[in-house]
Amino acid sequence: MKIFWSFTRQAFQFASVYRFNFFVEIFLTFLRMYGIYWVWRILYTQKPGAFGVDMKQMVTYGVLGMALQILVWSRVQWYMASQVKSGAIDTDLMKPLDFHIHMLARSLGETIVGGSLALPGLIFSFFVLGVSLPADPGTAVAFFISLVLGFLVIFHLNFMLGSLAVLTLDIRHISWAYNSIVRFFGGQLVPLWLFPPTLAAIANILPFQSTFAIPMSIYIGKIAGADIFRALGFQLSWMVVLVLSSRLLWTWAHRRLVVQGG
Amino acid sequence: MDGLRLYIRLVGISMQARLQYRADFIMGAFSVIMLNVINLALIGIIVYRFVALNGWNIWQLFFLYCLWLLGHSLYSLFFWHFWDLEEDLIRGTFDQFLLRPASVFIQYIGREVQYIGFADMFVAITGIVLAYINLDLHWSPLLWSFLPLMVISGTLIEMTLNLMMACISFWTGRSSIALDMIMEFNMLVQHYPIDIFSTWFRVVVTGFLPVAFMNYYPALILLGKVDKTSVPWIGFLSPIVALLLVGLTSIVWHFAMRRYSSSGG
Numbered sequence: 092m093k094i095f096w097s098f099t100r101q102a103f104q105f106a107s108v109y110r111f112n113f114f115v116e117i118f119l120t121f122l123r124m125y126g127i128y129w130v131w132r133i134l135y136t137q138k139p140g141a142f143g144v145d146m147k148q149m150v151t152y153g154v155l156g157m158a159l160q161i162l163v164w165s166r167v168q169w170y171m172a173s174q175v176k177s178g179a180i181d182t183d184l185m186k187p188l189d190f191h192i193h194m195l196a197r198s199l200g201e202t203i204v205g206g207s208l209a210l211p212g213l214i215f216s217f218f219v220l221g222v223s224l225p226a227d228p229g230t231a232v233a234f235f236i237s238l239v240l241g242f243l244v245i246f247h248l249n250f251m252l253g254s255l256a257v258l259t260l261d262i263r264h265i266s267w268a269y270n271s272i273v274r275f276f277g278g279q280l281v282p283l284w285l286f287p288p289t290l291a292a293i294a295n296i297l298p299f300q301s302t303f304a305i306p307m308s309i310y311i312g313k314i315a316g317a318d319i320f321r322a323l324g325f326q327l328s329w330m331v332v333l334v335l336s337s338r339l340l341w342t343w344a345h346r347r348l349v350v351q352g353g
Numbered sequence: 354m355d356g357l358r359l360y361i362r363l364v365g366i367s368m369q370a371r372l373q374y375r376a377d378f379i380m381g382a383f384s385v386i387m388l389n390v391i392n393l394a395l396i397g398i399i400v401y402r403f404v405a406l407n408g409w410n411i412w413q414l415f416f417l418y419c420l421w422l423l424g425h426s427l428y429s430l431f432f433w434h435f436w437d438l439e440e441d442l443i444r445g446t447f448d449q450f451l452l453r454p455a456s457v458f459i460q461y462i463g464r465e466v467q468y469i470g471f472a473d474m475f476v477a478i479t480g481i482v483l484a485y486i487n488l489d490l491h492w493s494p495l496l497w498s499f500l501p502l503m504v505i506s507g508t509l510i511e512m513t514l515n516l517m518m519a520c521i522s523f524w525t526g527r528s529s530i531a532l533d534m535i536m537e538f539n540m541l542v543q544h545y546p547i548d549i550f551s552t553w554f555r556v557v558v559t560g561f562l563p564v565a566f567m568n569y570y571p572a573l574i575l576l577g578k579v580d581k582t583s584v585p586w587i588g589f590l591s592p593i594v595a596l597l598l599v600g601l602t603s604i605v606w607h608f609a610m611r612r613y614s615s616s617g618g
Contacts, residue, residue: 111525111527111530112527112530115530115531115533115534116530116533118534119533119534119537122537122538122541123537125550125554126541126544126545126550129545129549129550129551130399130406130545130549133406133407133549134399134403134406137403137405137407138402138403141402141403261377264377264380264381264383264384264385264469265380265384266384267384267385267387267388268383268384268387268388270388271387271388271391271392272387272391274391275391275394275395280395281395281398281399285398285399285402286398287398287401290398
């Protein structure tokens with residue numbers, strides 16, 4: 092466990108080297124929150140009944156989407172791709188920790204960075220944009236559990252994308268499409284209940300809503316009561332499936348790994 | 354004119370180098386088209402329940418998005434490598450431009466083409482044509498000639514702002530965060546009409562980082578929505594804004610060159 096945290100700390104330190112960048116990024120996160128705030132606010136003024144939730148909930152959903160985008164978004168696929176490309180992945184494989192767990196530790200470190208970037212924006216949004224807190228402690232706990240599961244789901248999806256880098260070397264272009272699909276079907280910007288029925292049905296099967304729509308809907312109380320357990324169960328099942336397929340894919344990719352020169 | 358000839362030659366060489374990787378292009382073009390289609394779908398879903406966003410219907414929003422994208426496509430085609438300027442300075446690879454007997458500026462901007470920009474252009478033109486048909490627009494020849502002027506101004510605005518930001522790395526060694534900042538403002542201006550935002554934002558994207566001149570102000574004229582602003586002719590200012598930025602950028606570049614000292618890579 093000690094070694095796990097040391098990799099986490101390392102990733103955190105690496106990402107927080109440039110202090111000026113850090114402040115600008117906090118501002119940019121807030122700018123994104125500000126943008127979506129106005130979109131929902133204007134639409135709400137136009138047609139108050141169309142959301143199915145009130146304006147405070149809608150704005151909270153939008154702002155959380157921007158926070159979660161940097162909070163849970165692991166960059167493990169980039170790390171894996173660049174290590175494969177430079178050949179430095181052999182040093183990772185020699186480390187005294189299972190590669191998959193090592194990557195998880197790294198991603199957790201990045202999440203702490205993401206959290207410290209998102210938190211100022213969230214606090215500011217609470218005062219300026221009227222973002223609300225979870226309705227009661229139970230909701231907050233459910234949100235937190237859901238968030239952890241959401242992180243594990245997106246981590247494993249990204250880990251699998253990173254494993255593909257072993258075979259194709261370059262995942263830069265494919266990640267543009269991948270990122271936008273995850274955000275779209277995850278309900279990061281537009282909540283799934285506003286989707287046309289067919290698209291909503293597709294999004295409801297895919298794992299991506301675990302990362303955004305489910306934790307965010309729990310937070311604003313759109314998913315409540317017994318539905319919370321059903322949603323957490325959905326996330327948990329996807330997580331199990333993704334952990335197993337990540338292990339399988341990595342084992343396979345590892346066998347095919349050819350380290351160049353180096 | 355020698356500069357122009359040199360530039361065209363450099364771009365030709367970069368193009369040939371790039372064409373070596375065809376699979377890469379297909380994958381990249383596919384991803385770019387996918388990304389834009391998803392962005393447009395999101396705008397579509399937002400508007401589908403509400404008919405319009407602050408008086409902009411779905412095709413007008415698509416037009417706004419695609420007009421920005423068309424200007425941007427030329428930027429991404431020819432100038433994408435501004436993102437890597439800091440890397441060039443850190444590694445010392447920038448020195449190669451100083452060793453050759455030709456303008457450093459021309460050599461630098463002609464350094465690379467990123468022809469995935471063609472995919473952006475494809476999406477943008479398709480979107481504009483579809484919007485033109487669906488909105489039942491009938492532009493006068495004057496407005497038609499105005500369109501390419503606006504697109505080129507848009508490209509120049511994005512190019513100059515990004516190059517000036519990239520030049521920060523001559524002083525601080527780092528510039529990517531400044532380019533990120535421009536991108537973030539650009540994203541908001543591309544996706545949403547700026548009249549939904551509060552005053553400070555509109556002031557910033559009009560007067561300080563004038564990216565609203567890439568799509569919003571010209572679109573007001575092209576879509577006949579000039580009643581949105583108290584200055585109906587403001588869209589015609591895009592070329593002037595672009596030229597002012599070109600002037601400013603050449604000054605910044607001049608100082609950057611004086612400032613430059615190699616990392617000795």
